[in-house]
Amino acid sequence: MTARPPVDLRHALATLDPLPGELVRVSAELPARYGVSAHYARWAGAPAAPPTGAGPAVLFDRVRPDHGPTRAVLMGLYGTRRRAAGLLGCTPAELPRRLLAAVAAPRPPVPATDPARWPRGTLPLDLTALPVPVLTEEDAGPYLTLGAVLATDPETGVRNLSVHRMCVQGPDTLTIWMVPGRDLELAHQAALRQGRPLPVAIHLGLGPAVLLSSCCPTSLVPPSVDELAVAGALAGQPVELLPCRTVDAEFIAHAEYVLEGELLAERAPESRHGEVATPEFLGYQGRAHPSLPLVRVTAVTARESPILQAVSGPGHEQSVLLGFGMEAAVLDLLNRRGTPVRAVHCHTAGGGQLMVVLQWPAKRDPEDDAAVRASAEAVLEEFRMAKLVLCVDEDVDVESDQDLWWAMVTRFQADQDLRVLPDREGFPLDPSQHTGYSRAISADGRTAKAVFDCTVPYAQRSRFHRPRFTEPSLPVPRRPGAPLPR
Structure with a gap:
């Protein structure tokens, strides 16, 4: 822009x-x-x-x-x-x-050199x-x-x-x-x-x-x-x-x-x-x-x-304004952990704070399956506002709600890909974080947190190939008045 x-x-x-x-x-x-x-x-x-x-x-x-x-x-x-x-x-x-x-x-601020510029x-x-x-x-x-x-x-x-x-x-x-x-x-x-x-x-x-x-x-x-x-x-x-x-x-x-x-x-x-x-x-x-x-x-x-x-x-x-700073803070945490995350997106549905999407590069070995989940849990433990972390692969568009839901539907099995962290410090403005809502939390403003791992397991990666559509090579349009090719 x-x-x-x-x-x-x-x-x-x-x-x-x-x-x-x-x-x-x-x-x-x-x-x-x-x-x-x-x-x-x-x-x-x-x-x-x-x-x-x-x-x-x-x-x-x-x-x-x-x-x-x-x-x-x-x-x-x-x-x-x-x-x-x-x-x-x-x-x-x-x-x-x-x-x-x-x-x-x-870059520290400076006294205005020309106050008349801002009458x-x-x-x-x-x-x-x-x-x-x-x-x-x-x-x-x-x-x-x-x-x-x-x-x-x-x-x-x-x-x-x-x-x-x-x-x-x-x-x-x-x-x-x-x-x-x-x-x-x-x-x-x-x-x-x-x-x-x-x-x-x-x-x-x-x-x-x-x-x-x-x-x-x-x-x-x-x-x-x-x-x-x-x-x-x-x-x-x-x-x-x-x-x-x-x-x-x-x-x-x-x-x-x-x-x-x-x-x-x-x-x-x-x-x-x-x-x-x-x-x-x-x-x-x-x-x-x-x-x-x-x-x-x-x-x-x-x-x-x-x-x-x-x-x-x-x-x-307001969620956009809060989300970008949160994304940078999450990136900083993962960088310090040596985690090669590809992108972080703090979704506006969570006010830019409660829902974090982590996009991962292609997995290189079976150990990456555990690394993804450990990093996601670290985000939930570090940031009290974060309530849900959704992990996706590099072929998922983190800015597309449709793609995120597609990954959830086709790359997630609740019995093995959901990790719940019970009774953690949370954010009281979420009305579900209340003892009247859940008897499993010890005080208002505490919450259960969750990792939704929608990344493809390393051993299964060949079964999750998305089709790519290639644009055909088309002849270059002839300019009006240009001679026809011989």
Whole structure:
């Protein structure tokens, strides 16, 4: 799609504009409350409720908040794996290896040399006037679903960029859900130990390399590594930073919106009117947390005619963003084990995390049968989110659901090719990982994991030959007016 990754969101959209079917513009005015999400649902893809299917990026030109002017909202930019990888100048199979290379050779961010290149103004300090979508009638409120938080740990001095779920609670207040033990929560705790809030910059609308790097798991990008340096390597040029105007923090110069603020010690309920938060990426309605930290926003700045980027909780897009980083982390594990895996695909049906497809090269000897299963089990043990591993041969297209099911049907016998790992640490957002569902697990958030070995046994390989169709050699068409051959 592009030889060099676009720096910012606008350049990403410009690369899609001339490509048929990749970008849809909706000019009709739609409300931010329910309107955008309902319109986009037809393209969100599984696990959104049917009828739905992966489709284009959709730019809603005129989205109306509960009060305030209409503004643009973008959804679905990363709604297909092919488009997401294409924005970074590669194929889905190549992107995880590109991420590994970027982690190995990071390019640190730099101060913006020409701030006028990214002109921005200050908007009224009123989050309720922004076109932040409300996805369903049950939602706790408007959610920043793709807000990337940049903060610096006051004890280590290391930056962290990560995406978090944030609910608008008032004109200058957000609640934020941080996964326990991750980098941002650790930086917040470090600031609180020093008796002060943590300065943050929240970005809405970033370039592909930056956003994808922010979604990488800690196993791939440990706390000592700056996600912005990974993004710089992935983009082929350093990320440019500017100082915030109201807090002691930096922000990414090309961002569409920046919410400057402080992550406080105070806490509040995520929802004030029920138990529901907003739809989760596994396809179920999320439960509201009774107490979450507050962010006090001190300023809102934006580029001219800014574009607010959001995702629908259930759907391909969030799963695609999470999946590529997970694939790179799995590749890294298998590389360290000396396992010659051909490809890794974290399927969107599992939110890019729970279902992992491993493609293997041709087996060389009988010992490879056991090696495949041992490597698959290692993935399940290493990554708590991984619940199912499907192993396939090199002649199976890992991007094709039809081919994956074909391999399952014709290369799998449940009595010998299924390996179950009982009662392992899992992921509570999967509602089946609950003691009320299975008495075999010891606590909620634990699960049985499984390896489906759909690779052909070495001794049987001659019986599983797929036919290949060869194009016939056709004569070269004669140019009009060219002499006939003698």
